[in-house]
Amino acid sequence: MILGRVIGEVTSTINHPFYDATKQLVVENTDAAGKATGEYVVAVDVVGAGVGELVLVLDEGNGARQVFGSNDAPVRSVVVGIVDAVSLSI
Amino acid sequence: MLLGRVVGTVVPCVVTPGLEGCPMLLVQPLDKTGKPKGRTLVAADATRMAGPGELVTYEGGREAAMALEPWFVPVDQAIVGIVDSLHLPGGTR
Numbered sequence: 001m002i003l004g005r006v007i008g009e010v011t012s013t014i015n016h017p018f019y020d021a022t023k024q025l026v027v028e029n030t031d032a033a034g035k036a037t038g039e040y041v042v043a044v045d046v047v048g049a050g051v052g053e054l055v056l057v058l059d060e061g062n063g064a065r066q067v068f069g070s071n072d073a074p075v076r077s078v079v080v081g082i083v084d085a086v087s088l089s090i
Numbered sequence: 091m092l093l094g095r096v097v098g099t100v101v102p103c104v105v106t107p108g109l110e111g112c113p114m115l116l117v118q119p120l121d122k123t124g125k126p127k128g129r130t131l132v133a134a135d136a137t138r139m140a141g142p143g144e145l146v147t148y149e150g151g152r153e154a155a156m157a158l159e160p161w162f163v164p165v166d167q168a169i170v171g172i173v174d175s176l177h178l179p180g181g182t183r
Binding site: 007008009010011012013014015016018019024026038039040041042043051061072074075076077 | 091092093121136137140147150151152153154161168173174175176177
């Protein structure tokens with residue numbers, strides 16, 4: 001999983017049927033300190049995250065399909081958690 | 091998924107079985123601010139409705155092959171959605 005911050009939202013009407021009625025968020029990847037790395041991903045939200053929140057993004061196809069209970073969904077990135085705190089011990 | 095802008099069409103004359111009639115589009119990948127980033131790529135259009143100038147979301151790898159009908163054809167990028175609006179810190183695009 002990757003740590004990221006939600007920076008935007010994507011809305012789309014014409015899409016693959018799997019993406020009908022899904023909420024898609026633009027998530028910029030961050031390092032452990034919360035600094036943006038420059039990479040981003042558009043991920044399907046299943047936890048109700050919003051812009052500005054630090055989130056956990058599952059970026060792996062088989063795990064993502066498991067979240068949706070499907071074996072043929074063309075999905076790889078899913079927002080699966082909202083982060084309260086990150087503590088670094090080193 | 092990542093964001094891209096359709097910049098052109100590709101018309102192959104011979105394709106592998108399963109890809110006949112599948113629209114192929116040239117896509118310019120975009121960064122998180124919506125600016126072009128990196129080299130253009132050719133994506134199969136799973137929506138079958140995207141066209142030049144449109145902002146799209148595309149999926150790569152195994153998931154691209156799963157987006158298409160028939161299922162699991164040999165592609166590495168597929169357009170899965172046409173973006174209506176994109177809300178980013180700089181405003182709506």
